[in-house]
Amino acid sequence: ETGVTQSPTHLIKTRGQQVTLRCSSQSGHNTVSWYQQALGQGPQFIFQYYREEENGRGNFPPRFSGLQFPNYSSELNVNALELDDSALYLCASSFGTAQGKSSYEQYFGPGTRLTVT
Amino acid sequence: AQSVAQPEDQVNVAEGNPLTVKCTYSVSGNPYLFWYVQYPNRGLQFLLKYITGDNLVKGSYGFEAEFNKSQTSFHLKKPSALVSDSALYFCAVRVPITGGGNKLTFGTGTQLKVEL
Numbered sequence: 001e002t003g004v005t006q007s008p009t010h011l012i013k014t015r016g017q018q019v020t021l022r023c024s025s026q027s028g029h030n031t032v033s034w035y036q037q038a039l040g041q042g043p044q045f046i047f048q049y050y051r052e053e054e055n056g057r058g059n060f061p062p063r064f065s066g067l068q069f070p071n072y073s074s075e076l077n078v079n080a081l082e083l084d085d086s087a088l089y090l091c092a093s094s095f096g097t098a099q100g101k102s103s104y105e106q107y108f109g110p111g112t113r114l115t116v117t
Numbered sequence: 118a119q120s121v122a123q124p125e126d127q128v129n130v131a132e133g134n135p136l137t138v139k140c141t142y143s144v145s146g147n148p149y150l151f152w153y154v155q156y157p158n159r160g161l162q163f164l165l166k167y168i169t170g171d172n173l174v175k176g177s178y179g180f181e182a183e184f185n186k187s188q189t190s191f192h193l194k195k196p197s198a199l200v201s202d203s204a205l206y207f208c209a210v211r212v213p214i215t216g217g218g219n220k221l222t223f224g225t226g227t228q229l230k231v232e233l
Binding site: 004006031033035041042043044045048050053054055056057058090092096104105106107108109110111113 | 149151153158159160161162163166168207209211214215216217218220221222223224225226
């Protein structure tokens with residue numbers, strides 16, 4: 001069983017640029033959630049993807065967008081980067097069903113550290 | 118809104134002593150509660166969960182948590198702390214989201230420091 005992987009590990013971007021972060025879910029999982037963890041804070045939910053569709057979204061602006069692919073891997077895209085976007089971005093995978101049932105725990109990847117200068 | 122609170126930013130304990138990291142919750146309905154641990158520059162590792170059943174939940178690495186409905190608490194415990202337990206601990210609650218899925222809402226975290 002392979003765990004959740006994320007790439008890249010670290011990234012430095014300039015304000016106004018765009019960034020794409022990638023996540024491969026744990027084998028057997030079909031749901032991916034993205035979280036932003038600012039320094040000294042708990043993770044904040046960005047959005048979730050289930051079978052290639054956005055399943056719900058947190059309080060983040062539209063310049064945060066995502067994709068999920070048929071193999072359940074996922075991308076997080078952030079446009080027009082701002083200094084406050086500097087954070088650790090965490091991807092988590094779980095198993096869900098169309099009836100809204102899901103595995104209770106989410107398994108997290110190691111994260112991508114994004115620095116915006 | 119469904120939430121959890123961690124009242125202590127930091128907990129210090131001597132190795133070999135019991136440790137407790139506190140968490141209280143505010144949830145309508147039955148709470149689904151979790152503890153995760155985060156080591157420096159790492160993602161979150163799942164420790165344990167409470168869904169239903171016994172109020173004492175056992176998890177990874179010798180950790181356990183006690184669910185107390187009357188006090189709306191879900192404190193993390195370990196009988197004998199190790200220096201290697203030093204890390205950042207997060208309590209979380211599962212919250213339904215539109216579209217049928219669920220998200221985790223986290224507390225602010227408690228830094229545990231275990232000293233020799």
